[in-house]
Amino acid sequence: MPKLDQFPLFSARLPELAVRALPLVREVGSITKTAHRLGVSQSAVSQSIAELEKRLGIKVLIRGAQPVQLTEEGVLLSQYAQSVVIAEEKALAQIDDLRHNRGGRVRIGSSGPSASTRLLPSLMQRFSQLYPGIALELREAQDHDIIAALRRGEVDVAVVPGAKEESEFETIPLAYDRLVGIVSSEKAEPGSLKAADFQNQPFIMTKGGSEPLVRKWFNQSDIEPRVDHSIQQITSILALVKAGLAHSIIAELALPRGMAGVRVLPLDPPAPRSLYLTRLPTTPANTASSTFWTFSEYEIYRDT
Structure with a gap:
Protein backbone atom coordinates (compact mmCIF):
# COMPACT_ATOMS: atom_id res chain seq x y z
CA MET A 1 0.00 0.00 0.00
CA PRO A 2 1.44 3.44 -0.91
CA LYS A 3 2.41 5.91 1.82
CA LEU A 4 0.91 9.37 2.09
CA ASP A 5 4.28 11.07 1.66
CA GLN A 6 4.56 9.46 -1.80
CA PHE A 7 1.70 11.60 -3.10
CA PRO A 8 2.76 14.78 -4.93
CA LEU A 9 1.66 18.04 -3.32
CA PHE A 10 0.46 16.15 -0.24
CA SER A 11 1.51 19.09 1.88
CA ALA A 12 -1.39 21.03 0.31
CA ARG A 13 -4.60 21.14 2.31
CA LEU A 14 -7.04 18.41 1.31
CA PRO A 15 -10.57 19.41 0.28
CA GLU A 16 -12.61 19.16 3.47
CA LEU A 17 -15.77 17.85 1.84
CA ALA A 18 -13.88 15.05 0.06
CA VAL A 19 -12.18 14.05 3.32
CA ARG A 20 -15.57 13.82 5.03
CA ALA A 21 -17.14 12.01 2.05
CA LEU A 22 -14.67 9.18 1.40
CA PRO A 23 -15.45 7.12 4.54
CA LEU A 24 -19.15 7.38 3.75
CA VAL A 25 -18.65 6.41 0.10
CA ARG A 26 -16.76 3.36 1.30
CA GLU A 27 -19.57 2.55 3.73
CA VAL A 28 -22.67 3.12 1.57
CA GLY A 29 -21.20 2.59 -1.94
CA SER A 30 -23.02 5.60 -3.42
CA ILE A 31 -22.18 9.25 -4.11
CA THR A 32 -25.88 10.15 -3.94
CA LYS A 33 -26.40 8.53 -0.52
CA THR A 34 -23.15 10.09 0.73
CA ALA A 35 -24.31 13.54 -0.33
CA HIS A 36 -27.65 12.98 1.40
CA ARG A 37 -25.90 11.90 4.63
CA LEU A 38 -23.73 15.02 4.52
CA GLY A 39 -26.63 17.34 3.68
CA VAL A 40 -25.06 18.60 0.44
CA SER A 41 -25.67 18.11 -3.28
CA GLN A 42 -24.34 15.17 -5.27
CA SER A 43 -22.45 17.51 -7.56
CA ALA A 44 -20.71 19.15 -4.59
CA VAL A 45 -19.39 15.77 -3.42
CA SER A 46 -18.34 14.75 -6.93
CA GLN A 47 -16.54 18.07 -7.52
CA SER A 48 -14.72 17.87 -4.20
CA ILE A 49 -13.52 14.33 -4.88
CA ALA A 50 -12.42 15.37 -8.39
CA GLU A 51 -10.47 18.26 -6.83
CA LEU A 52 -8.83 15.82 -4.40
CA GLU A 53 -7.78 13.50 -7.25
CA LYS A 54 -6.42 16.41 -9.27
CA ARG A 55 -4.48 17.80 -6.33
CA LEU A 56 -2.86 14.46 -5.46
CA GLY A 57 -2.56 13.10 -8.97
CA ILE A 58 -4.35 9.86 -8.15
CA LYS A 59 -7.74 8.18 -8.53
CA VAL A 60 -9.72 7.44 -5.38
CA LEU A 61 -12.87 6.01 -7.03
CA ILE A 62 -13.22 3.00 -9.31
CA ARG A 63 -15.52 4.51 -11.95
CA GLY A 64 -18.26 2.29 -13.32
CA ALA A 65 -18.32 -0.09 -10.38
CA GLN A 66 -21.67 -0.64 -8.66
CA PRO A 67 -21.80 -0.07 -5.82
CA VAL A 68 -19.12 2.63 -5.96
CA GLN A 69 -15.79 1.34 -4.68
CA LEU A 70 -12.58 3.03 -3.62
CA THR A 71 -9.17 2.44 -5.12
CA GLU A 72 -6.34 1.34 -2.84
CA GLU A 73 -5.33 4.99 -2.55
CA GLY A 74 -8.92 5.89 -1.82
CA VAL A 75 -9.10 3.31 0.98
CA LEU A 76 -5.93 4.74 2.50
CA LEU A 77 -7.35 8.27 2.41
CA SER A 78 -10.69 7.12 3.81
CA GLN A 79 -8.89 5.54 6.77
CA TYR A 80 -7.05 8.80 7.33
CA ALA A 81 -10.30 10.74 7.02
CA GLN A 82 -12.04 8.44 9.48
CA SER A 83 -9.30 9.03 12.06
CA VAL A 84 -9.73 12.80 11.57
CA VAL A 85 -13.49 12.51 12.11
CA ILE A 86 -13.04 10.40 15.25
CA ALA A 87 -10.47 12.83 16.64
CA GLU A 88 -12.76 15.77 15.87
CA GLU A 89 -15.75 14.13 17.56
CA LYS A 90 -13.65 13.31 20.62
CA ALA A 91 -12.31 16.85 20.84
CA LEU A 92 -15.78 18.35 20.48
CA ALA A 93 -17.13 16.02 23.18
CA GLN A 94 -14.33 17.03 25.54
CA ILE A 95 -14.92 20.71 24.79
CA ASP A 96 -18.60 20.25 25.49
CA ASP A 97 -17.75 18.61 28.83
CA LEU A 98 -15.49 21.53 29.72
CA ARG A 99 -18.06 24.09 28.65
CA HIS A 100 -20.75 22.45 30.78
CA ASN A 101 -18.42 21.78 33.76
CA ARG A 102 -18.44 18.02 33.30
CA GLY A 103 -14.66 17.86 32.94
CA GLY A 104 -11.45 19.79 33.33
CA TYR A 176 -7.88 36.92 58.37
CA ASP A 177 -5.17 35.29 60.44
CA ARG A 178 -2.53 36.39 62.95
CA LEU A 179 0.81 35.25 64.27
CA VAL A 180 0.77 33.77 67.77
CA GLY A 181 3.41 32.65 70.20
CA ILE A 182 3.49 29.01 71.25
CA VAL A 183 5.18 27.88 74.46
CA SER A 184 5.14 24.80 76.63
CA SER A 185 2.17 24.66 78.98
CA GLU A 186 4.58 24.15 81.86
CA LYS A 187 6.42 27.38 81.06
CA ALA A 188 3.47 29.51 80.01
CA GLU A 189 2.59 32.66 81.90
CA PRO A 190 -0.62 34.61 81.33
CA GLY A 191 -0.60 37.63 79.05
CA SER A 192 0.80 38.48 75.66
CA LEU A 193 4.33 37.96 74.40
CA LYS A 194 6.67 40.76 73.39
CA ALA A 195 9.72 40.40 71.17
CA ALA A 196 12.01 40.72 74.20
CA ASP A 197 10.38 37.63 75.74
CA PHE A 198 11.91 35.49 73.00
CA GLN A 199 15.35 37.08 73.03
CA ASN A 200 16.96 34.90 75.69
CA GLN A 201 14.97 31.76 74.98
CA PRO A 202 15.70 28.95 72.50
CA PHE A 203 13.59 29.79 69.45
CA ILE A 204 12.24 27.77 66.53
CA MET A 205 12.04 29.69 63.27
CA THR A 206 9.34 28.34 61.02
CA LYS A 207 10.52 27.67 57.48
CA GLY A 208 6.96 27.79 56.18
CA GLY A 209 5.17 30.73 54.65
CA SER A 210 5.11 32.79 57.86
CA GLU A 211 8.88 33.25 58.23
CA PRO A 212 9.08 36.69 56.53
CA LEU A 213 6.26 38.01 58.72
CA VAL A 214 7.89 36.59 61.87
CA ARG A 215 11.18 38.32 61.04
CA LYS A 216 9.33 41.54 60.26
CA TRP A 217 7.63 41.39 63.67
CA PHE A 218 10.97 41.09 65.46
CA ASN A 219 12.47 43.87 63.34
CA GLN A 220 9.79 46.26 64.55
CA SER A 221 11.34 45.99 68.01
CA ASP A 222 14.95 45.93 66.72
CA ILE A 223 15.38 42.50 68.24
CA GLU A 224 17.01 39.46 66.68
CA PRO A 225 15.60 36.17 68.00
CA ARG A 226 17.91 33.43 69.18
CA VAL A 227 17.22 30.90 66.43
CA ASP A 228 18.29 27.48 67.67
CA HIS A 229 16.10 25.48 65.26
CA SER A 230 14.75 26.02 61.74
CA ILE A 231 11.80 23.71 61.05
CA GLN A 232 9.13 23.56 58.32
CA GLN A 233 6.73 20.93 59.66
CA ILE A 234 4.20 22.21 62.21
CA THR A 235 4.11 18.85 64.00
CA SER A 236 7.86 18.97 64.56
CA ILE A 237 7.68 22.52 65.90
CA LEU A 238 4.91 21.56 68.33
CA ALA A 239 6.80 18.49 69.52
CA LEU A 240 9.84 20.57 70.52
CA VAL A 241 7.66 23.25 72.14
CA LYS A 242 5.69 20.65 74.11
CA ALA A 243 8.96 19.16 75.36
CA GLY A 244 9.92 22.59 76.70
CA LEU A 245 12.96 22.83 74.41
CA ALA A 246 12.04 26.09 72.67
CA HIS A 247 9.36 28.70 71.92
CA SER A 248 8.09 29.61 68.48
CA ILE A 249 5.81 31.92 66.50
CA ILE A 250 3.53 30.63 63.76
CA ALA A 251 0.26 31.50 62.06
CA GLU A 252 -2.75 30.71 64.24
CA LEU A 253 -4.71 29.04 61.43
CA ALA A 254 -1.80 26.66 60.88
CA LEU A 255 -2.24 25.18 64.35
CA PRO A 256 -4.10 21.88 64.68
CA ARG A 257 -7.05 21.71 67.03
CA GLY A 258 -6.74 20.22 70.51
CA MET A 259 -3.03 20.64 71.26
CA ALA A 260 -2.13 19.13 74.62
CA GLY A 261 0.93 20.49 76.40
CA VAL A 262 1.16 23.66 74.31
CA ARG A 263 -0.13 27.12 75.18
CA VAL A 264 -1.01 29.66 72.48
CA LEU A 265 -0.46 33.31 73.44
CA PRO A 266 -1.12 36.57 71.55
CA LEU A 267 1.71 38.81 70.43
CA ASP A 268 2.27 42.42 71.44
CA PRO A 269 2.16 44.25 69.10
CA PRO A 270 -0.25 42.10 67.08
CA ALA A 271 0.90 40.63 63.77
CA PRO A 272 -2.15 40.32 61.50
CA ARG A 273 -1.97 38.16 58.41
Missing part, protein backbone atom coordinates in the same frame (compact mmCIF):
# COMPACT_ATOMS: atom_id res chain seq x y z
CA ARG A 105 -8.90 20.38 36.06
CA VAL A 106 -8.13 23.20 38.47
CA ARG A 107 -4.58 23.47 39.83
CA ILE A 108 -4.67 25.14 43.25
CA GLY A 109 -1.57 26.52 44.91
CA SER A 110 -1.29 26.71 48.70
CA SER A 111 1.41 28.50 50.66
CA GLY A 112 1.10 26.37 53.76
CA PRO A 113 -0.99 24.52 56.33
CA SER A 114 -3.23 27.51 57.12
CA ALA A 115 -4.76 27.12 53.67
CA SER A 116 -4.16 23.40 53.13
CA THR A 117 -5.67 22.18 56.40
CA ARG A 118 -8.12 24.86 57.52
CA LEU A 119 -9.42 26.78 54.50
CA LEU A 120 -9.24 24.80 51.28
CA PRO A 121 -10.58 21.33 52.23
CA SER A 122 -14.14 22.51 52.94
CA LEU A 123 -14.16 24.81 49.91
CA MET A 124 -12.87 22.04 47.66
CA GLN A 125 -15.35 19.56 49.12
CA ARG A 126 -18.33 21.81 48.41
CA PHE A 127 -17.07 22.49 44.88
CA SER A 128 -16.58 18.78 44.13
CA GLN A 129 -20.09 17.99 45.32
CA LEU A 130 -21.46 20.51 42.83
CA TYR A 131 -19.03 19.76 39.98
CA PRO A 132 -17.92 16.12 40.39
CA GLY A 133 -16.49 15.97 36.87
CA ILE A 134 -13.87 18.67 37.53
CA ALA A 135 -10.63 17.43 39.06
CA LEU A 136 -8.98 19.53 41.78
CA GLU A 137 -5.21 19.36 42.20
CA LEU A 138 -3.54 20.90 45.28
CA ARG A 139 0.10 21.96 45.20
CA GLU A 140 1.79 23.24 48.36
CA ALA A 141 4.99 25.30 48.53
CA GLN A 142 6.37 28.40 50.19
CA ASP A 143 4.85 31.78 49.39
CA HIS A 144 7.41 32.94 46.84
CA ASP A 145 7.39 29.58 45.02
CA ILE A 146 3.59 29.51 44.78
CA ILE A 147 3.48 33.11 43.52
CA ALA A 148 6.15 32.27 40.94
CA ALA A 149 4.14 29.20 39.85
CA LEU A 150 1.06 31.40 39.48
CA ARG A 151 2.97 33.84 37.28
CA ARG A 152 4.30 31.01 35.12
CA GLY A 153 0.82 29.52 34.70
CA GLU A 154 1.71 26.33 36.57
CA VAL A 155 -1.25 26.83 38.93
CA ASP A 156 -4.59 28.41 38.08
CA VAL A 157 -5.37 29.95 41.47
CA ALA A 158 -3.43 30.17 44.73
CA VAL A 159 -3.95 30.98 48.38
CA VAL A 160 -1.19 33.31 49.59
CA PRO A 161 -0.85 35.92 52.33
CA GLY A 162 -0.68 39.59 51.45
CA ALA A 163 -1.45 39.06 47.76
CA LYS A 164 -3.70 42.13 47.68
CA GLU A 165 -0.54 44.22 47.95
CA GLU A 166 0.51 42.93 44.52
CA SER A 167 -1.43 44.96 41.94
CA GLU A 168 -0.82 42.36 39.22
CA PHE A 169 -3.27 39.91 40.83
CA GLU A 170 -7.01 39.57 41.21
CA THR A 171 -7.82 38.66 44.79
CA ILE A 172 -10.66 37.48 47.01
CA PRO A 173 -10.16 37.87 50.78
CA LEU A 174 -10.27 34.30 52.08
CA ALA A 175 -9.42 34.63 55.79
CA SER A 274 -4.52 38.17 55.58
CA LEU A 275 -4.92 35.26 53.18
CA TYR A 276 -6.24 35.77 49.67
CA LEU A 277 -7.43 33.52 46.89
CA THR A 278 -5.42 34.85 44.00
CA ARG A 279 -5.19 34.63 40.21
CA LEU A 280 -3.70 36.57 37.34
CA PRO A 281 -6.15 38.94 35.57
CA THR A 282 -5.63 37.18 32.24
CA THR A 283 -7.84 34.82 30.29
CA PRO A 284 -8.18 31.67 32.44
CA ALA A 285 -6.44 28.57 31.16
CA ASN A 286 -9.76 26.71 31.05
CA THR A 287 -13.43 26.95 31.88
CA ALA A 288 -12.97 24.83 35.00
CA SER A 289 -10.68 27.38 36.66
CA SER A 290 -13.17 30.17 35.90
CA THR A 291 -15.94 28.09 37.44
CA PHE A 292 -13.86 27.45 40.57
CA TRP A 293 -13.08 31.17 40.93
CA THR A 294 -16.73 32.20 40.55
CA PHE A 295 -17.86 29.47 42.95
CA SER A 296 -15.22 30.44 45.53
CA GLU A 297 -16.12 34.11 45.31
CA TYR A 298 -19.78 33.31 45.93
CA GLU A 299 -19.04 30.92 48.80
CA ILE A 300 -16.58 33.26 50.52
CA TYR A 301 -18.77 36.34 50.37
CA ARG A 302 -21.83 34.30 51.35
CA ASP A 303 -20.09 33.18 54.53
CA THR A 304 -18.98 36.70 55.51
Whole structure:
Protein backbone atom coordinates (compact mmCIF):
# COMPACT_ATOMS: atom_id res chain seq x y z
CA MET A 1 0.00 0.00 0.00
CA PRO A 2 1.44 3.44 -0.91
CA LYS A 3 2.41 5.91 1.82
CA LEU A 4 0.91 9.37 2.09
CA ASP A 5 4.28 11.07 1.66
CA GLN A 6 4.56 9.46 -1.80
CA PHE A 7 1.70 11.60 -3.10
CA PRO A 8 2.76 14.78 -4.93
CA LEU A 9 1.66 18.04 -3.32
CA PHE A 10 0.46 16.15 -0.24
CA SER A 11 1.51 19.09 1.88
CA ALA A 12 -1.39 21.03 0.31
CA ARG A 13 -4.60 21.14 2.31
CA LEU A 14 -7.04 18.41 1.31
CA PRO A 15 -10.57 19.41 0.28
CA GLU A 16 -12.61 19.16 3.47
CA LEU A 17 -15.77 17.85 1.84
CA ALA A 18 -13.88 15.05 0.06
CA VAL A 19 -12.18 14.05 3.32
CA ARG A 20 -15.57 13.82 5.03
CA ALA A 21 -17.14 12.01 2.05
CA LEU A 22 -14.67 9.18 1.40
CA PRO A 23 -15.45 7.12 4.54
CA LEU A 24 -19.15 7.38 3.75
CA VAL A 25 -18.65 6.41 0.10
CA ARG A 26 -16.76 3.36 1.30
CA GLU A 27 -19.57 2.55 3.73
CA VAL A 28 -22.67 3.12 1.57
CA GLY A 29 -21.20 2.59 -1.94
CA SER A 30 -23.02 5.60 -3.42
CA ILE A 31 -22.18 9.25 -4.11
CA THR A 32 -25.88 10.15 -3.94
CA LYS A 33 -26.40 8.53 -0.52
CA THR A 34 -23.15 10.09 0.73
CA ALA A 35 -24.31 13.54 -0.33
CA HIS A 36 -27.65 12.98 1.40
CA ARG A 37 -25.90 11.90 4.63
CA LEU A 38 -23.73 15.02 4.52
CA GLY A 39 -26.63 17.34 3.68
CA VAL A 40 -25.06 18.60 0.44
CA SER A 41 -25.67 18.11 -3.28
CA GLN A 42 -24.34 15.17 -5.27
CA SER A 43 -22.45 17.51 -7.56
CA ALA A 44 -20.71 19.15 -4.59
CA VAL A 45 -19.39 15.77 -3.42
CA SER A 46 -18.34 14.75 -6.93
CA GLN A 47 -16.54 18.07 -7.52
CA SER A 48 -14.72 17.87 -4.20
CA ILE A 49 -13.52 14.33 -4.88
CA ALA A 50 -12.42 15.37 -8.39
CA GLU A 51 -10.47 18.26 -6.83
CA LEU A 52 -8.83 15.82 -4.40
CA GLU A 53 -7.78 13.50 -7.25
CA LYS A 54 -6.42 16.41 -9.27
CA ARG A 55 -4.48 17.80 -6.33
CA LEU A 56 -2.86 14.46 -5.46
CA GLY A 57 -2.56 13.10 -8.97
CA ILE A 58 -4.35 9.86 -8.15
CA LYS A 59 -7.74 8.18 -8.53
CA VAL A 60 -9.72 7.44 -5.38
CA LEU A 61 -12.87 6.01 -7.03
CA ILE A 62 -13.22 3.00 -9.31
CA ARG A 63 -15.52 4.51 -11.95
CA GLY A 64 -18.26 2.29 -13.32
CA ALA A 65 -18.32 -0.09 -10.38
CA GLN A 66 -21.67 -0.64 -8.66
CA PRO A 67 -21.80 -0.07 -5.82
CA VAL A 68 -19.12 2.63 -5.96
CA GLN A 69 -15.79 1.34 -4.68
CA LEU A 70 -12.58 3.03 -3.62
CA THR A 71 -9.17 2.44 -5.12
CA GLU A 72 -6.34 1.34 -2.84
CA GLU A 73 -5.33 4.99 -2.55
CA GLY A 74 -8.92 5.89 -1.82
CA VAL A 75 -9.10 3.31 0.98
CA LEU A 76 -5.93 4.74 2.50
CA LEU A 77 -7.35 8.27 2.41
CA SER A 78 -10.69 7.12 3.81
CA GLN A 79 -8.89 5.54 6.77
CA TYR A 80 -7.05 8.80 7.33
CA ALA A 81 -10.30 10.74 7.02
CA GLN A 82 -12.04 8.44 9.48
CA SER A 83 -9.30 9.03 12.06
CA VAL A 84 -9.73 12.80 11.57
CA VAL A 85 -13.49 12.51 12.11
CA ILE A 86 -13.04 10.40 15.25
CA ALA A 87 -10.47 12.83 16.64
CA GLU A 88 -12.76 15.77 15.87
CA GLU A 89 -15.75 14.13 17.56
CA LYS A 90 -13.65 13.31 20.62
CA ALA A 91 -12.31 16.85 20.84
CA LEU A 92 -15.78 18.35 20.48
CA ALA A 93 -17.13 16.02 23.18
CA GLN A 94 -14.33 17.03 25.54
CA ILE A 95 -14.92 20.71 24.79
CA ASP A 96 -18.60 20.25 25.49
CA ASP A 97 -17.75 18.61 28.83
CA LEU A 98 -15.49 21.53 29.72
CA ARG A 99 -18.06 24.09 28.65
CA HIS A 100 -20.75 22.45 30.78
CA ASN A 101 -18.42 21.78 33.76
CA ARG A 102 -18.44 18.02 33.30
CA GLY A 103 -14.66 17.86 32.94
CA GLY A 104 -11.45 19.79 33.33
CA ARG A 105 -8.90 20.38 36.06
CA VAL A 106 -8.13 23.20 38.47
CA ARG A 107 -4.58 23.47 39.83
CA ILE A 108 -4.67 25.14 43.25
CA GLY A 109 -1.57 26.52 44.91
CA SER A 110 -1.29 26.71 48.70
CA SER A 111 1.41 28.50 50.66
CA GLY A 112 1.10 26.37 53.76
CA PRO A 113 -0.99 24.52 56.33
CA SER A 114 -3.23 27.51 57.12
CA ALA A 115 -4.76 27.12 53.67
CA SER A 116 -4.16 23.40 53.13
CA THR A 117 -5.67 22.18 56.40
CA ARG A 118 -8.12 24.86 57.52
CA LEU A 119 -9.42 26.78 54.50
CA LEU A 120 -9.24 24.80 51.28
CA PRO A 121 -10.58 21.33 52.23
CA SER A 122 -14.14 22.51 52.94
CA LEU A 123 -14.16 24.81 49.91
CA MET A 124 -12.87 22.04 47.66
CA GLN A 125 -15.35 19.56 49.12
CA ARG A 126 -18.33 21.81 48.41
CA PHE A 127 -17.07 22.49 44.88
CA SER A 128 -16.58 18.78 44.13
CA GLN A 129 -20.09 17.99 45.32
CA LEU A 130 -21.46 20.51 42.83
CA TYR A 131 -19.03 19.76 39.98
CA PRO A 132 -17.92 16.12 40.39
CA GLY A 133 -16.49 15.97 36.87
CA ILE A 134 -13.87 18.67 37.53
CA ALA A 135 -10.63 17.43 39.06
CA LEU A 136 -8.98 19.53 41.78
CA GLU A 137 -5.21 19.36 42.20
CA LEU A 138 -3.54 20.90 45.28
CA ARG A 139 0.10 21.96 45.20
CA GLU A 140 1.79 23.24 48.36
CA ALA A 141 4.99 25.30 48.53
CA GLN A 142 6.37 28.40 50.19
CA ASP A 143 4.85 31.78 49.39
CA HIS A 144 7.41 32.94 46.84
CA ASP A 145 7.39 29.58 45.02
CA ILE A 146 3.59 29.51 44.78
CA ILE A 147 3.48 33.11 43.52
CA ALA A 148 6.15 32.27 40.94
CA ALA A 149 4.14 29.20 39.85
CA LEU A 150 1.06 31.40 39.48
CA ARG A 151 2.97 33.84 37.28
CA ARG A 152 4.30 31.01 35.12
CA GLY A 153 0.82 29.52 34.70
CA GLU A 154 1.71 26.33 36.57
CA VAL A 155 -1.25 26.83 38.93
CA ASP A 156 -4.59 28.41 38.08
CA VAL A 157 -5.37 29.95 41.47
CA ALA A 158 -3.43 30.17 44.73
CA VAL A 159 -3.95 30.98 48.38
CA VAL A 160 -1.19 33.31 49.59
CA PRO A 161 -0.85 35.92 52.33
CA GLY A 162 -0.68 39.59 51.45
CA ALA A 163 -1.45 39.06 47.76
CA LYS A 164 -3.70 42.13 47.68
CA GLU A 165 -0.54 44.22 47.95
CA GLU A 166 0.51 42.93 44.52
CA SER A 167 -1.43 44.96 41.94
CA GLU A 168 -0.82 42.36 39.22
CA PHE A 169 -3.27 39.91 40.83
CA GLU A 170 -7.01 39.57 41.21
CA THR A 171 -7.82 38.66 44.79
CA ILE A 172 -10.66 37.48 47.01
CA PRO A 173 -10.16 37.87 50.78
CA LEU A 174 -10.27 34.30 52.08
CA ALA A 175 -9.42 34.63 55.79
CA TYR A 176 -7.88 36.92 58.37
CA ASP A 177 -5.17 35.29 60.44
CA ARG A 178 -2.53 36.39 62.95
CA LEU A 179 0.81 35.25 64.27
CA VAL A 180 0.77 33.77 67.77
CA GLY A 181 3.41 32.65 70.20
CA ILE A 182 3.49 29.01 71.25
CA VAL A 183 5.18 27.88 74.46
CA SER A 184 5.14 24.80 76.63
CA SER A 185 2.17 24.66 78.98
CA GLU A 186 4.58 24.15 81.86
CA LYS A 187 6.42 27.38 81.06
CA ALA A 188 3.47 29.51 80.01
CA GLU A 189 2.59 32.66 81.90
CA PRO A 190 -0.62 34.61 81.33
CA GLY A 191 -0.60 37.63 79.05
CA SER A 192 0.80 38.48 75.66
CA LEU A 193 4.33 37.96 74.40
CA LYS A 194 6.67 40.76 73.39
CA ALA A 195 9.72 40.40 71.17
CA ALA A 196 12.01 40.72 74.20
CA ASP A 197 10.38 37.63 75.74
CA PHE A 198 11.91 35.49 73.00
CA GLN A 199 15.35 37.08 73.03
CA ASN A 200 16.96 34.90 75.69
CA GLN A 201 14.97 31.76 74.98
CA PRO A 202 15.70 28.95 72.50
CA PHE A 203 13.59 29.79 69.45
CA ILE A 204 12.24 27.77 66.53
CA MET A 205 12.04 29.69 63.27
CA THR A 206 9.34 28.34 61.02
CA LYS A 207 10.52 27.67 57.48
CA GLY A 208 6.96 27.79 56.18
CA GLY A 209 5.17 30.73 54.65
CA SER A 210 5.11 32.79 57.86
CA GLU A 211 8.88 33.25 58.23
CA PRO A 212 9.08 36.69 56.53
CA LEU A 213 6.26 38.01 58.72
CA VAL A 214 7.89 36.59 61.87
CA ARG A 215 11.18 38.32 61.04
CA LYS A 216 9.33 41.54 60.26
CA TRP A 217 7.63 41.39 63.67
CA PHE A 218 10.97 41.09 65.46
CA ASN A 219 12.47 43.87 63.34
CA GLN A 220 9.79 46.26 64.55
CA SER A 221 11.34 45.99 68.01
CA ASP A 222 14.95 45.93 66.72
CA ILE A 223 15.38 42.50 68.24
CA GLU A 224 17.01 39.46 66.68
CA PRO A 225 15.60 36.17 68.00
CA ARG A 226 17.91 33.43 69.18
CA VAL A 227 17.22 30.90 66.43
CA ASP A 228 18.29 27.48 67.67
CA HIS A 229 16.10 25.48 65.26
CA SER A 230 14.75 26.02 61.74
CA ILE A 231 11.80 23.71 61.05
CA GLN A 232 9.13 23.56 58.32
CA GLN A 233 6.73 20.93 59.66
CA ILE A 234 4.20 22.21 62.21
CA THR A 235 4.11 18.85 64.00
CA SER A 236 7.86 18.97 64.56
CA ILE A 237 7.68 22.52 65.90
CA LEU A 238 4.91 21.56 68.33
CA ALA A 239 6.80 18.49 69.52
CA LEU A 240 9.84 20.57 70.52
CA VAL A 241 7.66 23.25 72.14
CA LYS A 242 5.69 20.65 74.11
CA ALA A 243 8.96 19.16 75.36
CA GLY A 244 9.92 22.59 76.70
CA LEU A 245 12.96 22.83 74.41
CA ALA A 246 12.04 26.09 72.67
CA HIS A 247 9.36 28.70 71.92
CA SER A 248 8.09 29.61 68.48
CA ILE A 249 5.81 31.92 66.50
CA ILE A 250 3.53 30.63 63.76
CA ALA A 251 0.26 31.50 62.06
CA GLU A 252 -2.75 30.71 64.24
CA LEU A 253 -4.71 29.04 61.43
CA ALA A 254 -1.80 26.66 60.88
CA LEU A 255 -2.24 25.18 64.35
CA PRO A 256 -4.10 21.88 64.68
CA ARG A 257 -7.05 21.71 67.03
CA GLY A 258 -6.74 20.22 70.51
CA MET A 259 -3.03 20.64 71.26
CA ALA A 260 -2.13 19.13 74.62
CA GLY A 261 0.93 20.49 76.40
CA VAL A 262 1.16 23.66 74.31
CA ARG A 263 -0.13 27.12 75.18
CA VAL A 264 -1.01 29.66 72.48
CA LEU A 265 -0.46 33.31 73.44
CA PRO A 266 -1.12 36.57 71.55
CA LEU A 267 1.71 38.81 70.43
CA ASP A 268 2.27 42.42 71.44
CA PRO A 269 2.16 44.25 69.10
CA PRO A 270 -0.25 42.10 67.08
CA ALA A 271 0.90 40.63 63.77
CA PRO A 272 -2.15 40.32 61.50
CA ARG A 273 -1.97 38.16 58.41
CA SER A 274 -4.52 38.17 55.58
CA LEU A 275 -4.92 35.26 53.18
CA TYR A 276 -6.24 35.77 49.67
CA LEU A 277 -7.43 33.52 46.89
CA THR A 278 -5.42 34.85 44.00
CA ARG A 279 -5.19 34.63 40.21
CA LEU A 280 -3.70 36.57 37.34
CA PRO A 281 -6.15 38.94 35.57
CA THR A 282 -5.63 37.18 32.24
CA THR A 283 -7.84 34.82 30.29
CA PRO A 284 -8.18 31.67 32.44
CA ALA A 285 -6.44 28.57 31.16
CA ASN A 286 -9.76 26.71 31.05
CA THR A 287 -13.43 26.95 31.88
CA ALA A 288 -12.97 24.83 35.00
CA SER A 289 -10.68 27.38 36.66
CA SER A 290 -13.17 30.17 35.90
CA THR A 291 -15.94 28.09 37.44
CA PHE A 292 -13.86 27.45 40.57
CA TRP A 293 -13.08 31.17 40.93
CA THR A 294 -16.73 32.20 40.55
CA PHE A 295 -17.86 29.47 42.95
CA SER A 296 -15.22 30.44 45.53
CA GLU A 297 -16.12 34.11 45.31
CA TYR A 298 -19.78 33.31 45.93
CA GLU A 299 -19.04 30.92 48.80
CA ILE A 300 -16.58 33.26 50.52
CA TYR A 301 -18.77 36.34 50.37
CA ARG A 302 -21.83 34.30 51.35
CA ASP A 303 -20.09 33.18 54.53
CA THR A 304 -18.98 36.70 55.51
